[in-house]
Amino acid sequence: MSRTVLTLQGWPIEAAIVDLDGTMVDTQGDFVVALGRMLTELGLPGVDRAFVSLTVGKGSEHLIRRTLAHVGAADVDALYEPAWAAYQRHYLAINGQHSQVYPGVVEGLARLRSLGLPLACLTNKPGDFARPLLARKRLDGHFAHVFGGDAFARKKPDPLPLIETCRALGTVPSRTLMVGDSRNDAEAAHAAGCPVVLLRHGYNHGEPIEAVPALAHLDRLDALAFD
Ligand SMILES: O=C(O)COP(=O)(O)O
Numbered sequence: 001m002s003r004t005v006l007t008l009q010g011w012p013i014e015a016a017i018v019d020l021d022g023t024m025v026d027t028q029g030d031f032v033v034a035l036g037r038m039l040t041e042l043g044l045p046g047v048d049r050a051f052v053s054l055t056v057g058k059g060s061e062h063l064i065r066r067t068l069a070h071v072g073a074a075d076v077d078a079l080y081e082p083a084w085a086a087y088q089r090h091y092l093a094i095n096g097q098h099s100q101v102y103p104g105v106v107e108g109l110a111r112l113r114s115l116g117l118p119l120a121c122l123t124n125k126p127g128d129f130a131r132p133l134l135a136r137k138r139l140d141g142h143f144a145h146v147f148g149g150d151a152f153a154r155k156k157p158d159p160l161p162l163i164e165t166c167r168a169l170g171t172v173p174s175r176t177l178m179v180g181d182s183r184n185d186a187e188a189a190h191a192a193g194c195p196v197v198l199l200r201h202g203y204n205h206g207e208p209i210e211a212v213p214a215l216a217h218l219d220r221l222d223a224l225a226f227d
């Protein structure tokens with residue numbers, strides 16, 4: 001069967017890879033609650049939403065280590081294992097309850113699929129957090145593959161997860177569109193050779209998203225316009 005080929009600013013596109021946190025779902029509330037319960041259990045002070053939005057996007061280990069350092073934990077290395085165990089338990093208990101799908105995501109995913117593009121979700125979130133979240137938000141049916149930050153040897157911004165996801169989709173990177181919300185996604189895409197578009201509503205480590213080069217910066221996923 002021949003593949004659908006769309007073009008985006010002259011780039012032939014046969015498939016798309018979509019990030020999760022900050023791109024499809026505003027998960028800041030889940031992060032704040034799970035981290036808060038973890039810190040209470042460890043007898044440490046809490047963190048606010050602003051800290052969380054600056055720190056998410058590089059996977060759970062990065063988030064937990066940065067959080068422990070931020071609240072003044074005496075020995076981050078020694079606390080890491082109990083913190084991760086507590087965080088995992090609390091996150092899984094509330095996963096999706098304090099999160100909202102961004103406007104335009106359902107319509108945008110349905111449109112990409114109706115145009116004939118196979119889709120994969122690629123997030124730095126652990127796969128065991130990502131899969132139930134997608135299912136709870138009824139987004140899972142759009143994706144041929146879901147890969148978490150623990151699926152491959154390295155996470156975004158390394159290009160490896162994108163290269164492996166393209167392999168799973170059966171496409172080459174230069175014909176596979178990355179849809180993300182952060183410099184992390186864009187750097188991984190540029191290094192892998194994927195064209196990239198960025199959503200403005202996510203978490204970009206505190207930096208304006210317009211400062212990150214991309215084919216387009218969008219307010220909503222359903223605003224993505226092919227040539
Ligand atoms: O850092 C995370 O947990 C998730 O980040 P991502 O879905 O934006 O890759």
Ligand SMILES: [Mg+2]
Nearest residue numbers: 019021022181
């Ligand atoms: Mg993201």
